[in-house]
Amino acid sequence: MTGTDSAPPFVKLLTIIKVIPCLADPNKIRFSAEFDRDVSEIFPYLNTVLQGAIYNHSGRTLTIRKEGRLITLYPATVSAAKIDDVHDAHEVISWLIKLINECHLKRATIKPSFERRDCLQVIDIVRLLPGTNCKKCDQPTCLAFAALIAAEKVSVMGCGEILLAENQEKRKELFALLRAGGYSIPEAFG
Numbered sequence: 001m002t003g004t005d006s007a008p009p010f011v012k013l014l015t016i017i018k019v020i021p022c023l024a025d026p027n028k029i030r031f032s033a034e035f036d037r038d039v040s041e042i043f044p045y046l047n048t049v050l051q052g053a054i055y056n057h058s059g060r061t062l063t064i065r066k067e068g069r070l071i072t073l074y075p076a077t078v079s080a081a082k083i084d085d086v087h088d089a090h091e092v093i094s095w096l097i098k099l100i101n102e103c104h105l106k107r108a109t110i111k112p113s114f115e116r117r118d119c120l121q122v123i124d125i126v127r128l129l130p131g132t133n134c135k136k137c138d139q140p141t142c143l144a145f146a147a148l149i150a151a152e153k154v155s156v157m158g159c160g161e162i163l164l165a166e167n168q169e170k171r172k173e174l175f176a177l178l179r180a181g182g183y184s185i186p187e188a189f190g
Contacts, residue, residue, distance in 0.1 A: 010104035012036050014078065014093045022081050023170050024127035030081040030173075031089045040075040044112030045103045056182035057114045063180045070124060071096070072180045079176065120181045122150045128174035130161040149183070157186060 013036040022028040043062045047055040054063040064071045071080045071092065078096065083089050103110065126146035137158040139145040148154040156162065156178060162171045179185050 007105055009097075009101045010037075010042070011039060011097050011100050014097055016086075016089060016093070019086060019089065022083065023173055024124075025082055028081075029083050029085060029089065030079065031083060033078050033080075033093060035076050035078070038075045039073065039100055042100055042103050042107070043073065044114050045107050045110045046073075046099070047115070048110050048113040049103060054120065054181045055113070055116055056180060057116070059179060059182060061180040061182075063120075063177070065121070065124075066092070066095075070177065072177070074180075081173070116182050120150050120177065120183070122147045124177065125149050125174065128170050128177065129159060130164075130167050130170065132161055134161055136160050149178070152183065155184065155186075 014033050015036075016031050016033045018032040019029055020031075022030045040060045043055060043060070044057070046062055046064075047053050050062075050064055052065050056062075060075050062073045064073070069080055069082045069092065071078060073096075080089065080092055083092060122143065123146075126143050129142040129146055131142050133141045137145045137154070137160075139148065142159075145154070145159060149156055156174065161167060162174065175185050
């Protein structure tokens with residue numbers, strides 16, 4: 001929104017609170033940021049206007065794929081992965097603020113959608129699995145197991161390797177991604 005718009009912006013600030021290396025791609029970063037207000041009321045409108053969004057109404061999350069990035073919106077925060085660098089993070093933040101404010105401004109003309117419209121991509125899941133192809137999940141490869149998770153034919157808990165201490169960071173990011181997409185995660189990891 002520009003200074004000439006008559007309505008005040010719905011969101012004014014989205015502040016980065018953490019930047020760490022991306023687990024899916026070591027040449028990129030991931031970040032977490034906080035909104036200056038709860039934005040969850042806009043999720044059904046964003047779900048209508050964004051292609052390929054993964055909306056979880058009961059979980060109050062919306063995951064967006066944008067140019068290879070994974071961006072998950074929660075009521076008061078956002079997490080993003082596969083970000084090029086801090087400059088790219090700020091560009092993503094600017095884009096999100098503009099998108100949310102435009103959607104809020106036009107919400108009277110947008111029919112909100114409360115439906116879960118998409119599933120996670122196999123590649124989004126496999127990059128966060130241990131990658132050992134150990135076959136303990138009864139699948140020949142981690143890729144095959146990821147495809148079954150994406151199709152909701154198996155639980156991520158079939159991967160014993162993801163529960164090992166050395167996979168704690170991958171597990172945390174994978175479970176957050178799955179939870180945001182409305183996939184079942186055991187209560188102990190909620």
